Amino acid sequence: MDVQLPSFGSGLVVAGFDWDHGNRDKCQTHGLSLAAVESAFRGPLAVFPDPVHSAAEERFKAIGRTGQGRWVFIVFTLRALGGATFIRPISARYMHRREVEHYETQAAEAAERSGG
Numbered sequence: 001m002d003v004q005l006p007s008f009g010s011g012l013v014v015a016g017f018d019w020d021h022g023n024r025d026k027c028q029t030h031g032l033s034l035a036a037v038e039s040a041f042r043g044p045l046a047v048f049p050d051p052v053h054s055a056a057e058e059r060f061k062a063i064g065r066t067g068q069g070r071w072v073f074i075v076f077t078l079r080a081l082g083g084a085t086f087i088r089p090i091s092a093r094y095m096h097r098r099e100v101e102h103y104e105t106q107a108a109e110a111a112e113r114s115g116g
Helices: 021-029 034-040 097-113
Strands: 014-017 045-049 059-065 071-081 084-094
Touching: 014 034, 021 034, 021 084, 034 059, 034 071, 034 084, 071 097
Parallel strands: 014 084
Antiparallel strands: 045 059, 059 071, 071 084
Protein backbone atom coordinates (compact mmCIF):
# COMPACT_ATOMS: atom_id res chain seq x y z
CA MET A 1 0.00 0.00 0.00
CA ASP A 2 1.45 3.38 -1.00
CA VAL A 3 0.91 5.59 2.05
CA GLN A 4 3.11 8.58 2.83
CA LEU A 5 3.77 9.34 6.49
CA PRO A 6 6.96 11.41 6.35
CA SER A 7 6.95 12.09 10.10
CA PHE A 8 7.54 8.39 10.75
CA GLY A 9 10.58 8.00 8.50
CA SER A 10 10.93 5.65 5.59
CA GLY A 11 10.85 2.48 7.70
CA LEU A 12 7.09 2.48 8.33
CA VAL A 13 5.18 0.03 6.17
CA VAL A 14 1.41 0.34 6.40
CA ALA A 15 -0.71 -2.68 5.51
CA GLY A 16 -3.96 -0.76 5.13
CA PHE A 17 -6.73 0.88 7.12
CA ASP A 18 -8.54 -0.32 10.23
CA TRP A 19 -12.23 0.55 9.83
CA ASP A 20 -15.11 -0.52 12.03
CA HIS A 21 -18.63 0.70 12.73
CA GLY A 22 -17.45 3.42 15.16
CA ASN A 23 -14.79 5.22 13.16
CA ARG A 24 -16.54 4.65 9.82
CA ASP A 25 -19.70 6.37 11.05
CA LYS A 26 -17.80 9.23 12.69
CA CYS A 27 -15.89 10.08 9.51
CA GLN A 28 -18.98 9.77 7.31
CA THR A 29 -20.93 12.04 9.70
CA HIS A 30 -18.68 14.87 8.50
CA GLY A 31 -19.41 14.11 4.85
CA LEU A 32 -16.26 12.18 3.96
CA SER A 33 -16.35 8.81 2.30
CA LEU A 34 -13.88 6.15 3.40
CA ALA A 35 -12.24 6.42 -0.02
CA ALA A 36 -11.74 10.18 0.44
CA VAL A 37 -10.09 9.68 3.84
CA GLU A 38 -7.82 6.94 2.49
CA SER A 39 -6.89 9.02 -0.56
CA ALA A 40 -5.49 11.77 1.68
CA PHE A 41 -2.88 9.32 2.95
CA ARG A 42 -1.69 8.63 -0.59
CA GLY A 43 -0.51 12.19 -1.15
CA PRO A 44 1.59 14.69 0.76
CA LEU A 45 0.43 14.83 4.36
CA ALA A 46 1.48 17.05 7.25
CA VAL A 47 1.44 14.91 10.41
CA PHE A 48 1.66 16.26 13.95
CA PRO A 49 1.62 14.47 17.30
CA ASP A 50 -1.49 14.92 19.45
CA PRO A 51 -0.15 14.50 23.00
CA VAL A 52 -3.27 15.97 24.63
CA HIS A 53 -5.42 13.09 23.32
CA SER A 54 -2.78 10.36 23.55
CA ALA A 55 -3.42 8.98 27.06
CA ALA A 56 -4.76 5.57 25.97
CA GLU A 57 -2.92 5.37 22.62
CA GLU A 58 -0.63 7.63 20.61
CA ARG A 59 -2.70 9.84 18.32
CA PHE A 60 -1.75 12.06 15.43
CA LYS A 61 -3.31 14.97 13.54
CA ALA A 62 -2.91 15.17 9.79
CA ILE A 63 -3.63 17.78 7.15
CA GLY A 64 -3.77 16.80 3.52
CA ARG A 65 -5.86 16.70 0.39
CA THR A 66 -8.25 14.09 -0.87
CA GLY A 67 -7.86 12.63 -4.34
CA GLN A 68 -10.33 15.32 -5.48
CA GLY A 69 -8.11 18.08 -4.04
CA ARG A 70 -10.23 19.06 -1.01
CA TRP A 71 -8.37 19.84 2.21
CA VAL A 72 -9.05 17.48 5.11
CA PHE A 73 -8.17 17.30 8.80
CA ILE A 74 -7.76 13.75 10.10
CA VAL A 75 -7.10 12.39 13.58
CA PHE A 76 -5.68 8.87 13.52
CA THR A 77 -3.63 6.30 15.36
CA LEU A 78 -1.50 3.40 14.21
CA ARG A 79 -2.60 -0.10 15.18
CA ALA A 80 -0.56 -3.28 15.12
CA LEU A 81 -2.81 -6.16 14.07
CA GLY A 82 -1.45 -9.61 13.27
CA GLY A 83 2.11 -8.33 12.97
CA ALA A 84 1.17 -5.57 10.50
CA THR A 85 0.63 -1.83 11.01
CA PHE A 86 -2.69 -0.27 10.07
CA ILE A 87 -3.89 3.33 10.01
CA ARG A 88 -7.00 3.72 12.15
CA PRO A 89 -8.76 7.01 11.36
CA ILE A 90 -10.55 8.30 14.46
CA SER A 91 -12.16 11.38 12.98
CA ALA A 92 -11.98 13.22 9.67
CA ARG A 93 -13.59 16.32 8.27
CA TYR A 94 -13.20 18.82 5.47
CA MET A 95 -11.28 21.93 6.49
CA HIS A 96 -12.88 25.37 6.52
CA ARG A 97 -11.52 28.08 4.22
CA ARG A 98 -9.91 30.01 7.10
CA GLU A 99 -8.20 26.87 8.38
CA VAL A 100 -6.76 26.20 4.91
CA GLU A 101 -5.54 29.79 4.61
CA HIS A 102 -3.91 29.61 8.05
CA TYR A 103 -2.25 26.28 7.26
CA GLU A 104 -0.94 27.49 3.89
CA THR A 105 0.49 30.65 5.49
CA GLN A 106 2.19 28.64 8.25
CA ALA A 107 3.57 26.09 5.79
CA ALA A 108 4.98 28.83 3.53
CA GLU A 109 6.63 30.56 6.49
CA ALA A 110 8.15 27.28 7.70
CA ALA A 111 9.48 26.55 4.20
CA GLU A 112 10.99 30.04 4.01
CA ARG A 113 12.71 29.61 7.40
CA SER A 114 14.19 26.27 6.35
CA GLY A 115 15.41 27.67 3.05
CA GLY A 116 12.96 25.62 0.95
